[in-house]
Amino acid sequence: MSNYDPCAFFCEMSSNMSARSSQLEDIWERFDQADFDTLKMRSKEADLELFNLGVTFTVYSDKNVIDRVLPFDIIPRVITATEWETLDRGVVQRVAAINAFLHDIYNQRHILNDGIIPPELVLENSNYRETMIGFEPAGKTYTHISGTDIIRDDDGKFMVLEDNVRSPSGVSYVVENRHLMERSFPDLLANLKLRKVSDYGTNLFIKLCESAPNGCADKDNPQVVVMSPGMFNSAYFEHIFLAREMGVPVVEGQDLFCDDDKVFMKTIGGPRRVDVIYRRIDDDFLDPDVFRPDSTLGVKGLVNAMLKGNVTIANALGTGVADDKAVYAYMPRIIKYYLDEEPILDNVKTYICREKDALLYTLAHMDELVVKPVGESGGYGITIGPKATKEELDEARAALLANPSNFIAQPMISLSVCPTLGETGLVPRHVDLRPFAITGRGTWVLPGGLTRVALKEGSLIVNSSQGGGTKDTWVLAEEMSLKNEGADA
Amino acid sequence: MSMLLSRYAEALFWFARYIERSASLARILNVQASFWQDHSNQENWASILSLYADTDRFNEAHGTITAQKVAKFYITDRENPGSILSCLWAARENARLLRPLISVSMWSYINVSYNEMKRLSERDLDAARLSRTCESIARTCDAIMGVTEGTYYRDAGWRFYQLGLWIERADQTSRLLDVKVAQVASHNGLDQSDTIADAEFWKLLLHSFEAYHAFQRSKSGRMDPRKVANFLMFNQSFPRSLTHCIGEIQDMLNDLYMGFQLRHVASCYEQVEMLLYELEAASNDPHLHLRFHGFNDKVQNRLFAITNSLGKSFFGHETLSQDTEQTQTQSQSATE
Numbered sequence: 001m002s003n004y005d006p007c008a009f010f011c012e013m014s015s016n017m018s019a020r021s022s023q024l025e026d027i028w029e030r031f032d033q034a035d036f037d038t039l040k041m042r043s044k045e046a047d048l049e050l051f052n053l054g055v056t057f058t059v060y061s062d063k064n065v066i067d068r069v070l071p072f073d074i075i076p077r078v079i080t081a082t083e084w085e086t087l088d089r090g091v092v093q094r095v096a097a098i099n100a101f102l103h104d105i106y107n108q109r110h111i112l113n114d115g116i117i118p119p120e121l122v123l124e125n126s127n128y129r130e131t132m133i134g135f136e137p138a139g140k141t142y143t144h145i146s147g148t149d150i151i152r153d154d155d156g157k158f159m160v161l162e163d164n165v166r167s168p169s170g171v172s173y174v175v176e177n178r179h180l181m182e183r184s185f186p187d188l189l190a191n192l193k194l195r196k197v198s199d200y201g202t203n204l205f206i207k208l209c210e211s212a213p214n215g216c217a218d219k220d221n222p223q224v225v226v227m228s229p230g231m232f233n234s235a236y237f238e239h240i241f242l243a244r245e246m247g248v249p250v251v252e253g254q255d256l257f258c259d260d261d262k263v264f265m266k267t268i269g270g271p272r273r274v275d276v277i278y279r280r281i282d283d284d285f286l287d288p289d290v291f292r293p294d295s296t297l298g299v300k301g302l303v304n305a306m307l308k309g310n311v312t313i314a315n316a317l318g319t320g321v322a323d324d325k326a327v328y329a330y331m332p333r334i335i336k337y338y339l340d341e342e343p344i345l346d347n348v349k350t351y352i353c354r355e356k357d358a359l360l361y362t363l364a365h366m367d368e369l370v371v372k373p374v375g376e377s378g379g380y381g382i383t384i385g386p387k388a389t390k391e392e393l394d395e396a397r398a399a400l401l402a403n404p405s406n407f408i409a410q411p412m413i414s415l416s417v418c419p420t421l422g423e424t425g426l427v428p429r430h431v432d433l434r435p436f437a438i439t440g441r442g443t444w445v446l447p448g449g450l451t452r453v454a455l456k457e458g459s460l461i462v463n464s465s466q467g468g469g470t471k472d473t474w475v476l477a478e479e480m481s482l483k484n485e486g487a488d489a
Numbered sequence: 490m491s492m493l494l495s496r497y498a499e500a501l502f503w504f505a506r507y508i509e510r511s512a513s514l515a516r517i518l519n520v521q522a523s524f525w526q527d528h529s530n531q532e533n534w535a536s537i538l539s540l541y542a543d544t545d546r547f548n549e550a551h552g553t554i555t556a557q558k559v560a561k562f563y564i565t566d567r568e569n570p571g572s573i574l575s576c577l578w579a580a581r582e583n584a585r586l587l588r589p590l591i592s593v594s595m596w597s598y599i600n601v602s603y604n605e606m607k608r609l610s611e612r613d614l615d616a617a618r619l620s621r622t623c624e625s626i627a628r629t630c631d632a633i634m635g636v637t638e639g640t641y642y643r644d645a646g647w648r649f650y651q652l653g654l655w656i657e658r659a660d661q662t663s664r665l666l667d668v669k670v671a672q673v674a675s676h677n678g679l680d681q682s683d684t685i686a687d688a689e690f691w692k693l694l695l696h697s698f699e700a701y702h703a704f705q706r707s708k709s710g711r712m713d714p715r716k717v718a719n720f721l722m723f724n725q726s727f728p729r730s731l732t733h734c735i736g737e738i739q740d741m742l743n744d745l746y747m748g749f750q751l752r753h754v755a756s757c758y759e760q761v762e763m764l765l766y767e768l769e770a771a772s773n774d775p776h777l778h779l780r781f782h783g784f785n786d787k788v789q790n791r792l793f794a795i796t797n798s799l800g801k802s803f804f805g806h807e808t809l810s811q812d813t814e815q816t817q818t819q820s821q822s823a824t825e
Contacts, residue, residue: 053597054588067600223491231586240588249494250589267492268645268803269751 004032006428010156010416012077021080023192023476028419030188031075036425043074043421046184055176057234057464070173071469074185077418077431077451081478084195084447087158090345091148091435092443093335098165098322099439100338102142105321106132116337117330118354118405121374125327127166127320129283131290135307137316138211141439144314145204145278147171147449150345150433152416159348161413161432163323163331166315167280170450170470171436172241175200177472193477195447200436201245203444208246208276208314210440215262215310222275224248225265227256229281229297239280253281258301261308276312277302283317326374329408348413354405362400362409366393369409371400386412415460418471420453430454431471432462448473490644497590498649499804500583505653507580511573512630513661518563519623520697522556522616532672534559540668541571560614564622565606573626577603580633592640595633602629645749648741652799655741659734660792662698666721667785669694670778673714688712694721698729715778723772731788732768735761738795757798764791 006014017024031039047069050056056067079087104111105122112119122128147168149161178197182189205224212222228239230252243250255265256274264271279286285295287302305311321327327334329350335343351358351369362369366385373381383396400407417428435449451471452462462468517540521533535554538544543562550568551558566572570579581603588596606626613622634654641647673690691712695701698721707724708716724730742758745751771777771784800806 052601053593054585054600231582236585237588243589247490249491249497251494252496255494255496266495266805268495268498268649269492269749272492 004419004426004428006417006419008154009414009428009430010152010154011428012079012152012416012418012431013075014419015156020083021078021476024078024080027076027078027192027474031419032426034188039074039421042184043072046072046074046180049184050176050180053176054237055172055180056237070464071455072177072180073420073429073453073455073469073471074181075419075421075426076181076472076474077433077453078474078476079433079448081476083158084475086344087150087433087435088445088447090158090160090343091146091437091445093339093341093344094148094160094163094331095143095146095165095437095439095443097331097335097338098146098163098319099140099142101334102316102319102322103140104338106318107134111334111337114337116333117327121324121326121330122321125321125324127283127318127324129318131303131307132316132318138213138309138312139441141211141314142316143319143322144207144211144316144439146437146439147434148345148437150435151348151413152433154414154416156416158345160331160345161348163328164434165319165323167282168434168436169235169238169280170434170452171200171446172238173470174436174446174448174450174473175241175245177470181472192474195475195477197446197448200446201242201247203446204242204278204438205246205248207438207440207444208278208312211312211314212275213306213309213312215308216275217273223265223273224276224278225251225274227251227253227277227279227281229285233280235280242278251277253295253297253299256299256302258299258305261301261305261310263299263302263305263311274311276314278314283320286313286317324374325372325408329374348410351409353400353407353409358409359400359404362407363397365409366397369411370413371396371407371409373406374408384412413460415454415462418451418453420455420471427457429457430460430462433473447475493645493649495803495805497587497646499800500586501590501646501650502653502799502804504580504583504587505650506657507576507583508630508633509654509657510571510661511576511580512627512634513658513665514563514571514573514576515623515626515630516699517665517697518560519620519627520693522560522619522623523696531555536668536672537563540664543569543571556616556619557611557614560619561611564614564626565609574606574609577606590642590646592636595636595640598636599633602633605629645745645751648744648749649799649803651741652738655734655737656792656796658729659731659738660789662721662729662731662734663785663788663792665694665697666718667782670718670781691717700727700729703727718778718781719772723768732765732772735764735768739765751803753802757795757802760791760795760798764788764795767791 004014013024013028017028050069050072051067054067056069101111111117112122143165145168147164147170149164150158151161152158175197208224209222212219216222224246225248226239226243228236228250230236233239239250249265251265257264257266263274263277265274281297284291285297287298287300288295289300290303302311302313303317306313328347329352331347332343335341351362353359353362362371369385371383371385383392385393388396415430415432418431419426420429431451431453433449433451435445437443437445451473452468453471454460454462454467455469456467459467517537521537531554534556535544537559538547538554547554547559547562551562562569562572564573567574567578569575581599584591584596584599609622612618637650641650691714692701695704695717700721704717704720708720720727721730723732725732727733739761742754742761746754767787777784
């Protein structure tokens, strides 16, 4: 197996290969035995194609429009049928718990009254929206579209690092990456049985239609739209992608208005009713009557129309409480509380320092743990134990003791690796995974999800702003069901 | 299918106008470039500036007129909102907004074309290469229209695309004729006997419209100025004549009214009918050459009024928000 060495990390391709799936070996050989220079050249062509197709995120400066391609690595990340079965169930479970949690905290607040979660964590959370109190969204769904960030430790165990239940992005890359692989490397994909990703749009449309509000005039045929902040938004491509895949318009705030607590869009034939809005705009900008009065991206009266049951806003307002760092720590308990089930996917081990045992453990292991404040200042105030000086540890200890409730602690996380096209050969690079789940009546998870890869050697940071790229994510179809899923390729 | 958003209708309209404008500009510059060495050179380059009412703006920014400077001003200068690069930029930004509606191949082709245009250098605009460069720009624009024609779904939006295209084309034809005829008039005043130069001039004019062969087919014989002007204005079958363009506009409005049940085309339709009537009258006017400029002014005002009433009836404007000289894309942001 050439010179590829994943070191001590779990490798998505080469670790326990034969035990995981007979197909893995075949796939690895296809890439490992391909001529490296040819792969490299074809990879460059693929990048150019992404650029020409406009599969880009856009950066605007005063006079220029710069379209950037998110770096794409051609070596796929492979998930076996068995692994996917667990991930799929785990994500569905998590989303169900989150929706139940959101409904509860905006209604009876059982979980707070039962002392499972400290009330102030929820009620004083900056993402808690009082306007949602007592409101019943269609199907009790709050997070219609969720993205769950999942990592894998050195033993190959999947763990949830973060929930994204406001407006998770990246799904367009999942679908476009597959299209690109199919066009650029038909030979390397030949005869493989992969779960398809191309029907995301269809499923999204179905789930959004299922979430039409009570006040919808024609429930069989609701008018769905994607609401975008506009083409100056860096994710505009994704907004277009979603609308195109669903066959619905992309609207901006300026295209909509409210009258008589109903939402209308301005068309060449006059106003037309809108029933479901998949919005890619933050809560704060949605409605200048309720939130930021200076917002030009929103629509006056939108929140009222929603409260009257005349329009569904997806995701609902105020879902941000559920993907907050402080609430994340409680997620295993939330799952247990609402579903009476053990979590299928564990959290990264998290010590909630407001709790005595956890605090004592954290204080005793400061030099091994990552201590994070749970407040709003993301990134700020994090102490990485193994890398901190003695002074820094002392400072962190003091801060922790002064206000334990403000902190959580986690062990240093380790991410699995995946073979990646390097300068002279295949090299191991760290990856994570963001599966996308969509919920209407029931939840559907797109097989696979977005695999982000840290392209810099040794880096654990997969974010596109810091040298991250993406990979195609291949979920192997179960060998048993190959015949039934003949169309999947 | 849901009813087309006003914002998309407007973007389609302007997308077409910017592509058509780029194509037309490329053709005019191409003809000019072929006669780069001609002694009347500078005057001809100056006439292009007056064609687009850019003389003052050009003088301010660039001083004396040279072929190279004018070519650059109209091809690659992003400071000039009327340059081909600026027009293609605006077309591309409208296309970006329209991406939910247009085919991937259409967007991709526009994107690639614009990126190629951006790479044009001074070298591509020198005497030896200018003509070829213009030729290739014109072909690129033709190809964009071709991809559009071949892939765009024939919804109401298609009619707005077509309206933009035909209005822009009529406008370009009217402007070019107006300026060229004025040029001839001033020339003939100086030197009545310069008939050979005259024939050459009219031939050139036909080339600017890629109309030379069509004209020869329909009116064989001597290059009579009046015949040329009449052909370019009133020929039913020549796709750049005023009469043809306005006829197409009328057809599109009919489609919107009948096929899409959009009853509010009425005010726009009235303007078009009046313009057709005026064209008819002008084509029968033996003394049109004496009031040529006034006539073209009227045509351009009518086209402006048609655009204006589209804005009111379909794009949701109180008044026309896009001055035709401005780069135009719709967005929530006023930047650019």
